[in-house]
Amino acid sequence: MMEAHESVEEEPEGSPPILRPVSRERVPLQKSSVCSRSYFMVVMVFFHVYIINVIALLFYVHYNNGSSRKEFSSSTQHKHNDFDRPESHEKFARTMHLPRIEGIRVGHVQKISLLNKVHEMRTLSLKPLLFEVPGFLSDEECRVVIQLARLKGLMESQVMVPEGQEDLAEQLNLSPEEIFNLLDLNQDNQLQPQEILTHSRVRDGIWLTPENLREIYAGLHADADGNGLLSLEEFRALSGDAFQRFLKRRGLKRSQMVRNSRHTWLYQGQGAHQVLQELRKRVTLLTRLPSELVELSEPLQVVRYEQGGHYHGHHDSGPVYPETICTHTRLAANSSSPFETSCRYITVLFYLNSVEGGGETTFPVADNRTYEELSLIQNDVDLLDTRKNCDKGNLRVKPTKGTAVFWYNYLSDGRGWVGEQDEYSLHGGCVVTSGTKWVANNWINVDPDYHRQARYQELVSQQQGQGAPDEPSDASSPRHMESHVEL
16 A cells, blocks of 8 residues: 655744645545544433433423413412402403504505404594494394384483582582682683683583683672683682572573483393394404403493484593592492593494484594693684584594494503503584484493403402303493393
8 A cells, every 4th residue: 555655845944844745645544443432422422411301301391281280270269369469460461461453544444354244444543543444334233223222212311410419529528729729720820711611511511602601600790800710719609509500590401411312221241132242242353352341341322313412522531540440340449439430441433324414423633733621612612512613623424324433542551451541532423413313332441450450350250150140231321320121
């Protein structure tokens, strides 16, 4: 066998020698026994580590399966006792995520599938987040809902607060100075007409105009200096129901109420008419909310507006402060509070007929750059007045039979739950100038305090587990405590 020779050339001192091949013939090299043994040992080490890892993984899975079964059994047995723990509420908040539909832009159209029927949903505004779905209800479904409402019987939507009734200020033992400061929104030590009008409309349910206010001031000699403003001294001289007494003596018409309509409630749960049950299912799909939230919300409200009927500008939900509780979860609140409001996360409004004249739904400040409550009434132009100024609102939706519109009354808190009230959701029903207007409302109730919402749902679950009947929620209206007949 020929060997390969290499010659070494001499290099200058300090340089390493350079090996240069002399013969080009290659000789096969034999593998070293030491290298073979090292390779074998490395393979075996990796193999054993792999086997050990597999065995450890099997033990881990087996152990956790056993623990999970025990924990599941334990949590099932002690579910009600453990629900009030903070970690339970944290889990509730994670599992009860509230998805919000993206509006993209005004005019954007997206396809939605609701019980094997595809609809087009159009974005009407981004502030509030408002959508329109034409053809949501069929003509037959509209007819059935109206007939069921007539069968149930409709009542006046609003009655005036009884004269002399103890009001919230008296319950809280507030002094005239404290009430004055609450009404003085801009803290200028003078009550402007806008501030008085807002208070009276909420408290008495009477729709006063600036002209009415001037008449009352003159009749009661309330504005001694005649500047159109009430000082603290002038305010002290008025009794709590002074305005109401004056208006009753003069005579009050239905058109002077905040809301002029008749309504009823239709239960949508088990045993209800099939149309009402399917309508609730479609609302669940439309809003993409958990079904338990929709099912525990208010029954369907059906409203009829005759010619001249209207509903002045309002919010469906009030702002929720730490001192405030939601009407629908008041039984689950740990403490009582005189401040109570409707917490309606979403409003779904259905038009049951096409109105001959008027009757639009107006959103006076939709997509405004800013919102200021006091600027709604300026120079005798009241944007909340749906009898006079509907044409001055930013957005009006024409009532078309079968169409549904829905919007969010609250913003998101950024963590998948309810945030602050969306002030831009201010809306009203324009006066019906010709014919009759039939609408229906589905309100989805969600408490911004998810701990309270969790406790409320657990209470309902316990009642149903004890054989309590599937009754509709009385959260529909704290001021109308009538029972809901199952139709």
